[in-house]
Amino acid sequence: MAGFSVVPVRAKHQRLILLGVALAALVAAGLLAAWALRNQASYFYVPSEIIAKPPEADRSVRLGGMVVRGSMKNAPDGVTVNFIVTDGKQQVPVRFAGIKPALFVEGSGVVAEGHWQDGLFTADNLLAKHDEKYTPREMQGMTTDQAHKAIAETK
Amino acid sequence: MLAELGLAILWMAASLAGLQLIAGSFSLTKDGDGLGAIVRPVAIVQGVLVALAFASLIMLFVETDLSVKLVADNSHSAKPLIYKIAGTWGNHEGSMLLWVTVMGLAGGIVAAVERRLPERTMMATLAGQAFVSLGFYAFLLFASNPFQRLSPAPQEGNGLNPLLQDPGLAFHPPTLYLGYVGLSIAFSFAIGALVTREVGPAFARAMRPWVLGAWIFLTLGITAGSYWAYYMLGWGGWWFWDPVENASLMPWLAATALLHSVSVLAARNALRAWTVMLGVVAFSMSMIGTFLVRSGILTSVHAFAVDPRRGGFILALLAINIGAALVLFALRAGTVTEGERFEVTSREASLVFNNVMLSCILGIVLLGTLYPLVTEAMGVKVSVGPPYFTPMSAVFAVPMLVVLAIGPMLRWRHDRFARVRAVLAMPLGVTIVAAVGFALGGVRSPMALLALSLAPGLGVASLLPLRGRHLARAPLSLWGMVVAHVGIAVALFGMGADAAFTQQRLLAASVGQSTQLGPWRITLASIEPVAGPNWTALEADLSASYAGGAPVHLHPQSRTFWAPPQTTSVSALHTVWNGQLYTVLGEETHDASSAATPTGRWQLRLWWKPFVPMIWLGGILVALGGLLAMVSRVRQDLKRRSVRTRSRERKA
Known part of the structure; x- marks a missing residue:
C-alpha cells in the first residue's frame, strides 16, 4: 500500500x-x-502510623483498625458518633456524622475515610463489613490475628 | 434429571468447540480444505447447545431444585420469581456459564451471517473463538460445575445477598457480559486477520458491528452499575474507583479506542496494526476484569469465587490467551502492510491522538488497580483511591475532550486548522463564558470548574458537524457520532454539577419535624413498619415540597432481610427537571447516657443534587449514539450485500 x-x-x-x-x-x-x-502509598493508615507520621490536614486518607469496645458514644445531636480505633499498639479517636453501616459495631473492624487533624480523625465515610463476603480489603488479616490481639489488649 | 441433562449438553457443547478449533485450524493447511465445510455448522450448533445448558440452569433456579448445590447455596423458595431467575447469574458458576453462553451464541451468529471476509480468515476467526471458549468450558467443567448435586438436599436454600436483590441485578451482569464477550468476537477477528494477513477495510467492516454492539452494552452496563451503586449503597456517590468498577471501565476505554480506530480502518484504510492491537487489548481487558472481579483477589459484592484454585485457573487462561495473541501479533505485525497516510492536521490524526489518550487513561487505571495487589503480594497493604485516579485520568481526559471538540470538524487525510478556526470560536466562547460564570458563581473545586466549563463548549462543538446540513437527510452514522459526543458533554456536566452543587443535611428528626435543604422543605410525616416477601422494614414517610410547591412523598426504608439475616437501607429518590432529591433513613437514635433508651428521633440523611441525573442521561445518550451508528452500519452492509447479490444474478 x-x-x-x-x-x-x-x-x-x-x-x-x-x-x-x-x-x-x-x-x-x-x-x-x-x-x-x-x-x-501513604493513603491507608493504621493508628500507630497516623500518630507516628501524621498526614496533612487537607489530605483525604483512610484509617483502618478495630473499634474499641465500650468506646462508642452517641452525641446529643443524634447523628454524630465518637469512637476509638486501635491497631493493638495505639488508639486514636474518630468522629463520624452520618448513618452508620448496619454491621458497624464495637469490637469489629472498620475502615474510615476522612481527614486527620489535631489528634482527631474526622470520617466522611465508614466502610464496615457489609456481610461475611464483603470486607474492606485492608481489614482482611486484621480481623484474624491483629484483631484478636487488638481486642484482647483493649478489653 | 434436568441437572444431569444440562451437564451432558454442556459437555457436548465443549466437545463441539474442540471440533471447531481442530477443523478450523486444519482447514487452513494445504490439504485440509474439506474440513472447512463443517466449521460454520459446528459453531452454530455449539451456540445452540450451550444456550440450552444455560436454559436448564435457569429452570433449576425457577423450580428451586435444592438438590443442586448452586441453587441451595444461592436461592430460596420464598424469593420473588425475577430474583430466582436473576439468581442464576448472581453467583460464580452461573455467571461463568452465562459468559460461555454469550460467547457460544456470538460465535454461532458470526458463523451464520458473516460472508464478506475471505473464507480462510473466517476459519481462523472461528478457530480463535473456539480456542478462547474451550478455556472457559474447561474452567466450568473442571473447576466450577454449576450442575453439581448436593446430597442430602437441604430443607431450604441460603438465599441471595440482599444487596443483589434489586431489579438492577437482573440486567447489570448480563449487559456487561454481552459487552465483555462481544469483544471476544473482535479479538477472534483480529486473530483471524493476523493469521491470514488480511487486515484491511473488509476486516474492519466485519468487526465494526461487534465492536459497536459490545461497546453499547459496556456503556449501558457501566451506566447501570454506577446508578446501582448510587442508590443502593446510600452514600450518594456515583463512582468510587472501586476495582470492580475499574474492571468494567478498562474494557470500555479500550473498546472506545477500538471503535474509533476500526472506523478509520473501514473508511480510510489506515491504522491497521493499531486496530489489531486494540482488538487484542480490548478483550484482554475484559478477561483481566473478569479475573479481578471473580478470582476473589478483591473482596466485594462481586467476588463469588473464594476457592483460590479458581483464581489460578482464570489467571492461567488469561496468560494463555493474552500471551498467545501477543506472540502472534509480534510475529505477524511486521507483515501487516502500512495503511494510508495522513497529515498532522486531519481527522485521522485527531482520532489517533484520542486513541493514545484513551490508552493512557487505560494505563493509569490499570496500574492503579493492580498496584495494591502487587504491593500486597510483597506484604504491604496499600489502597489507591480517588485522590490518585481522578486527577491522573483528568491529565489525559482534558486534552482528549478538547480534541474531541475539534476532531469531527476536520477533513480526512489533510486539513488546515485555519479553516475550522472561525467555527470553533463559538464553543470556545461558550467555554470561557461558562468558566467565568461558574467561577463568579462560587464554584471553588478546580475539577468541578473544569468539568462545568468544558461541558457546555463540548456540547456545542459536538453539534457543529450538523451545521449546514439538512437535519433529516444527514446520515444516521453522523447523528450517532453527534448524539454520543453530546452524551459525553451531558455526563461531564452532571459530574461537575454533582461535585460543585450538592447540598446535604444530616439530622435526627422526630415525627412532624421539618428541615430546609436548598429549595426543598422536608417533613418527616411518619415512621411505619412494612413487610415484603422476604424482609421487614421501617419506612419513613417524607413529605418534600420544592420551593413551596405541592408536596411529594418519599419512602426510604431501613430494611431487614431474614434469609440471610441482614439490614440495608433502601434510599428513596425524587427526580425533578433540575436535579434529584436523595433520602436515606438510618436508625432510631439512642440516648447519649444509656444506649437502651430510644429517643423517638430518627436519623435522616438528605441530599439535594442539582443536575446529577445528567450523568446517567449522558451515559444513555452515548449508548444511543452507538446504537444509531450501528443501525446505520448494518443497514449499509445489508444494502451492499443485496447490491452484490443482484449484480451477481445479473451476470449469471
Missing part, C-alpha cells in the same frame, strides 16, 4: 513516528502513574 501514498516524502517513516509518539505518551502515563502511586 505504501506505493499509493499521498505524501511520498515521509513514506517510510509515518508508521515509526506514530509508534514513537504513542509509546512516548504511554511511557509518560506510566511514569506519571508510578510517581503518583508512590505518593499514594
Whole structure:
C-alpha cells in the first residue's frame, strides 16, 4: 500500500513516528502513574502510623483498625458518633456524622475515610463489613490475628 | 434429571468447540480444505447447545431444585420469581456459564451471517473463538460445575445477598457480559486477520458491528452499575474507583479506542496494526476484569469465587490467551502492510491522538488497580483511591475532550486548522463564558470548574458537524457520532454539577419535624413498619415540597432481610427537571447516657443534587449514539450485500 501514498516524502517513516509518539505518551502515563502511586502509598493508615507520621490536614486518607469496645458514644445531636480505633499498639479517636453501616459495631473492624487533624480523625465515610463476603480489603488479616490481639489488649 | 441433562449438553457443547478449533485450524493447511465445510455448522450448533445448558440452569433456579448445590447455596423458595431467575447469574458458576453462553451464541451468529471476509480468515476467526471458549468450558467443567448435586438436599436454600436483590441485578451482569464477550468476537477477528494477513477495510467492516454492539452494552452496563451503586449503597456517590468498577471501565476505554480506530480502518484504510492491537487489548481487558472481579483477589459484592484454585485457573487462561495473541501479533505485525497516510492536521490524526489518550487513561487505571495487589503480594497493604485516579485520568481526559471538540470538524487525510478556526470560536466562547460564570458563581473545586466549563463548549462543538446540513437527510452514522459526543458533554456536566452543587443535611428528626435543604422543605410525616416477601422494614414517610410547591412523598426504608439475616437501607429518590432529591433513613437514635433508651428521633440523611441525573442521561445518550451508528452500519452492509447479490444474478 505504501506505493499509493499521498505524501511520498515521509513514506517510510509515518508508521515509526506514530509508534514513537504513542509509546512516548504511554511511557509518560506510566511514569506519571508510578510517581503518583508512590505518593499514594501513604493513603491507608493504621493508628500507630497516623500518630507516628501524621498526614496533612487537607489530605483525604483512610484509617483502618478495630473499634474499641465500650468506646462508642452517641452525641446529643443524634447523628454524630465518637469512637476509638486501635491497631493493638495505639488508639486514636474518630468522629463520624452520618448513618452508620448496619454491621458497624464495637469490637469489629472498620475502615474510615476522612481527614486527620489535631489528634482527631474526622470520617466522611465508614466502610464496615457489609456481610461475611464483603470486607474492606485492608481489614482482611486484621480481623484474624491483629484483631484478636487488638481486642484482647483493649478489653 | 434436568441437572444431569444440562451437564451432558454442556459437555457436548465443549466437545463441539474442540471440533471447531481442530477443523478450523486444519482447514487452513494445504490439504485440509474439506474440513472447512463443517466449521460454520459446528459453531452454530455449539451456540445452540450451550444456550440450552444455560436454559436448564435457569429452570433449576425457577423450580428451586435444592438438590443442586448452586441453587441451595444461592436461592430460596420464598424469593420473588425475577430474583430466582436473576439468581442464576448472581453467583460464580452461573455467571461463568452465562459468559460461555454469550460467547457460544456470538460465535454461532458470526458463523451464520458473516460472508464478506475471505473464507480462510473466517476459519481462523472461528478457530480463535473456539480456542478462547474451550478455556472457559474447561474452567466450568473442571473447576466450577454449576450442575453439581448436593446430597442430602437441604430443607431450604441460603438465599441471595440482599444487596443483589434489586431489579438492577437482573440486567447489570448480563449487559456487561454481552459487552465483555462481544469483544471476544473482535479479538477472534483480529486473530483471524493476523493469521491470514488480511487486515484491511473488509476486516474492519466485519468487526465494526461487534465492536459497536459490545461497546453499547459496556456503556449501558457501566451506566447501570454506577446508578446501582448510587442508590443502593446510600452514600450518594456515583463512582468510587472501586476495582470492580475499574474492571468494567478498562474494557470500555479500550473498546472506545477500538471503535474509533476500526472506523478509520473501514473508511480510510489506515491504522491497521493499531486496530489489531486494540482488538487484542480490548478483550484482554475484559478477561483481566473478569479475573479481578471473580478470582476473589478483591473482596466485594462481586467476588463469588473464594476457592483460590479458581483464581489460578482464570489467571492461567488469561496468560494463555493474552500471551498467545501477543506472540502472534509480534510475529505477524511486521507483515501487516502500512495503511494510508495522513497529515498532522486531519481527522485521522485527531482520532489517533484520542486513541493514545484513551490508552493512557487505560494505563493509569490499570496500574492503579493492580498496584495494591502487587504491593500486597510483597506484604504491604496499600489502597489507591480517588485522590490518585481522578486527577491522573483528568491529565489525559482534558486534552482528549478538547480534541474531541475539534476532531469531527476536520477533513480526512489533510486539513488546515485555519479553516475550522472561525467555527470553533463559538464553543470556545461558550467555554470561557461558562468558566467565568461558574467561577463568579462560587464554584471553588478546580475539577468541578473544569468539568462545568468544558461541558457546555463540548456540547456545542459536538453539534457543529450538523451545521449546514439538512437535519433529516444527514446520515444516521453522523447523528450517532453527534448524539454520543453530546452524551459525553451531558455526563461531564452532571459530574461537575454533582461535585460543585450538592447540598446535604444530616439530622435526627422526630415525627412532624421539618428541615430546609436548598429549595426543598422536608417533613418527616411518619415512621411505619412494612413487610415484603422476604424482609421487614421501617419506612419513613417524607413529605418534600420544592420551593413551596405541592408536596411529594418519599419512602426510604431501613430494611431487614431474614434469609440471610441482614439490614440495608433502601434510599428513596425524587427526580425533578433540575436535579434529584436523595433520602436515606438510618436508625432510631439512642440516648447519649444509656444506649437502651430510644429517643423517638430518627436519623435522616438528605441530599439535594442539582443536575446529577445528567450523568446517567449522558451515559444513555452515548449508548444511543452507538446504537444509531450501528443501525446505520448494518443497514449499509445489508444494502451492499443485496447490491452484490443482484449484480451477481445479473451476470449469471
